[in-house]
Amino acid sequence: MSDQVSCHTTGAPEITAEGSPFLNGLWKQNPVFVMVLGMCPTLAITNSVRNAVSMGLATTFVMVVSYGLISMIRKLIPKQVRIATYIAILAMAVTVVDFLVKAVSIPIYLALGAYIPLIVSNCLTLERAEAYAGKQPVVKSMLDGLGMGFGFTLALTMLGAVREVLGAGTFLGVHVFSKNFEPWVLFLLPPGGFISLAMWLLFFAAWRERSAKRATERVEAQTGMAGAVEARA
Amino acid sequence: MSTAATTVIEVRTAPHLHSGRSVDQIMRHVVYALLPMCFYSVWLFGISAAALIATTTAACVLIEHWSCRLAGRETSIGDFSVVITGMLLGLTLPPGLPLWMAVVGAFIAVAPGKMTFGGLGFNVFNPALVGRAFLQAAFPAAITTYTPAMALNRFSQFIPTSLATPFLKAAPLKDWIAQVRVDGFTGATPLMLQKFEHVTTDPWTLFIGTRAGSSGETSALLILLGGGYLIARKMMDWRIPAAMLLGALLTGGAYYLSNPVKYPSPLFVLFSGGLMLGALFMATDPVASPVTPRGMWIYGLLMGLITVLIRFEGGLPEGVMYAILLGNALSPLIDRLTQPRTYGEGKRMFAKEATTR
Numbered sequence: 001m002s003d004q005v006s007c008h009t010t011g012a013p014e015i016t017a018e019g020s021p022f023l024n025g026l027w028k029q030n031p032v033f034v035m036v037l038g039m040c041p042t043l044a045i046t047n048s049v050r051n052a053v054s055m056g057l058a059t060t061f062v063m064v065v066s067y068g069l070i071s072m073i074r075k076l077i078p079k080q081v082r083i084a085t086y087i088a089i090l091a092m093a094v095t096v097v098d099f100l101v102k103a104v105s106i107p108i109y110l111a112l113g114a115y116i117p118l119i120v121s122n123c124l125t126l127e128r129a130e131a132y133a134g135k136q137p138v139v140k141s142m143l144d145g146l147g148m149g150f151g152f153t154l155a156l157t158m159l160g161a162v163r164e165v166l167g168a169g170t171f172l173g174v175h176v177f178s179k180n181f182e183p184w185v186l187f188l189l190p191p192g193g194f195i196s197l198a199m200w201l202l203f204f205a206a207w208r209e210r211s212a213k214r215a216t217e218r219v220e221a222q223t224g225m226a227g228a229v230e231a232r233a
Numbered sequence: 234m235s236t237a238a239t240t241v242i243e244v245r246t247a248p249h250l251h252s253g254r255s256v257d258q259i260m261r262h263v264v265y266a267l268l269p270m271c272f273y274s275v276w277l278f279g280i281s282a283a284a285l286i287a288t289t290t291a292a293c294v295l296i297e298h299w300s301c302r303l304a305g306r307e308t309s310i311g312d313f314s315v316v317i318t319g320m321l322l323g324l325t326l327p328p329g330l331p332l333w334m335a336v337v338g339a340f341i342a343v344a345p346g347k348m349t350f351g352g353l354g355f356n357v358f359n360p361a362l363v364g365r366a367f368l369q370a371a372f373p374a375a376i377t378t379y380t381p382a383m384a385l386n387r388f389s390q391f392i393p394t395s396l397a398t399p400f401l402k403a404a405p406l407k408d409w410i411a412q413v414r415v416d417g418f419t420g421a422t423p424l425m426l427q428k429f430e431h432v433t434t435d436p437w438t439l440f441i442g443t444r445a446g447s448s449g450e451t452s453a454l455l456i457l458l459g460g461g462y463l464i465a466r467k468m469m470d471w472r473i474p475a476a477m478l479l480g481a482l483l484t485g486g487a488y489y490l491s492n493p494v495k496y497p498s499p500l501f502v503l504f505s506g507g508l509m510l511g512a513l514f515m516a517t518d519p520v521a522s523p524v525t526p527r528g529m530w531i532y533g534l535l536m537g538l539i540t541v542l543i544r545f546e547g548g549l550p551e552g553v554m555y556a557i558l559l560g561n562a563l564s565p566l567i568d569r570l571t572q573p574r575t576y577g578e579g580k581r582m583f584a585k586e587a588t589t590r
Contacts, residue, residue: 169400182375185371186370186371
């Protein structure tokens with residue numbers, strides 16, 4: 001997180017310059033598991049896979065569209081009012097999504113409820129606008145929005161999968177275990193969101209630590225071998 | 234003493250007095266104090282209670298051992314604290330709880346409730362109650378399914394829900410209870426009877442403990458004996474249980490005086506539910522409770538008050554668990570506010586800042 005905070009002031013490029021912006025958002029800097037942004041929808045509406053996927057896709061749409069626009073006019077926006085401008089553009093995209101979801105599926109619209117309008121104030125959408133889209137060319141910004149959006153969708157789906165499987169015994173409404181499954185009611189409630197997020201974060205932290213350890217071991221082994229070769233020579 | 238005449242005065246450096254008590258010694262005595270309750274609960278509820286307590290204890294010990302190995306440090310199961318956690322968890326659960334749920338509760342109690350904080354001495358909450366709170370939130374139906382005490386065949390037959398297949402719903406107990414029930418015993422706990430059916434159990438039954446309830450909370454007498462032993466050996470501070478029981482008694486008394494028809498007598502409040510077990514063995518968790526004497530009183534009175542408020546005003550029949558967890562969360566703050574004044578310092582609390590300025 002400290003890296004992320006500093007990028008607000010010093011500019012994002014040094015972090016995001018390497019690699020493609022799409023893959024960066026999808027995995028390396030995953031908005032939920034790495035940056036821990038956008039916690040409000042992450043915790044609130046991941047109680048089923050369906051809700052999680054629709055929320056993620058709605059956010060993706062908003063990010064791609066608005067980052068394209070923001071990036072296009074980034075040189076025209078006066079510095080003092082840039083946040084307000086970003087929010088206005090984001091709000092426009094969110095309004096479109098709001099109507100779109102309502103037109104496609106009323107049950108999903110009802111399930112997501114207030115969280116669709118709240119995409120505007122989602123710290124993830126605003127953070128990427130400030131850190132990336134406001135400074136980078138159009139195509140890169142849109143790719144960043146797409147990557148971040150898909151990364152967000154992926155993370156939400158992973159959370160939603162844990163919560164739906166344990167909380168209701170189903171995946172996308174299909175019974176995973178027998179119909180007689182004893183539901184873990186807790187996982188459908190807000191604390192279940194916190195617990196499953198913590199479990200995923202723990203998993204990734206352990207995984208990252210292990211791979212870092214392996215990498216250093218590999219480097220050590222190589223240098224050790226090089227040293228041995230030198231000694232022999 | 235025979236050699237006293239020949240000994241020259243022995244000179245040693247301070248400290249001259251040793252308490253001679255280590256953590257594991259105290260913890261072992263707590264285990265001894267808990268054993269009578271375990272035996273009584275086996276007598277009352279049969280082999281299901283025995284299996285439940287054994288399962289939670291074994292699971293807690295194994296999980297702590299495994300967490301220590303995972304963290305790459307020496308195993309800490311030798312200090313007996315995790316045995317207490319396991320026993321307490323078993324004692325606070327209904328005897329017919331499916332054993333797989335008990336294992337889930339044990340995992341939550343030890344892995345996130347204790348070991349992620351750094352093990353004994355660092356846990357913010359009483360681990361056993363963390364596990365129980367998780368089970369209460371995850372399986373609200375199973376954890377409020379109580380079975381009658383003194384059931385027929387209780388030493389040869391498990392309560393059917395105990396052996397439910399993991400992750401599957403257990404069969405309803407109604408028919409089984411009708412079959413094995415002895416006259417005069419129901420599956421509902423006294424608090425449930427009081428809250429939902431307005432039947433008050435008499436305090437003597439509650440005191441002796443021949444009633445339905447969580448496996449270890451039934452007998453106030455045995456809990457008081459176990460707690461009294463620890464207090465007499467100075468292994469537990471008497472202030473916390475005294476303050477908690479007093480808090481519950483005063484609040485219950487106030488309710489009783491305001492409407493004696495609707496609310497039960499303060500004695501009922503004192504001896505019913507898990508208040509005794511909670512006050513003597515859970516609220517006194519030395520890690521998660523305040524250390525200043527004044528702080529202990531505040532902590533105990535507050536928990537007693539909240540327990541009764543939840544019982545009478547809330548939707549749940551019992552509130553001891555949440556009261557203690559809340560008390561645990563507040564205890565660092567209570568400790569800070571009740572720091573004793575150092576001799577020579579000003580009278581006011583913030584005098585220190587004033588003098589340094």
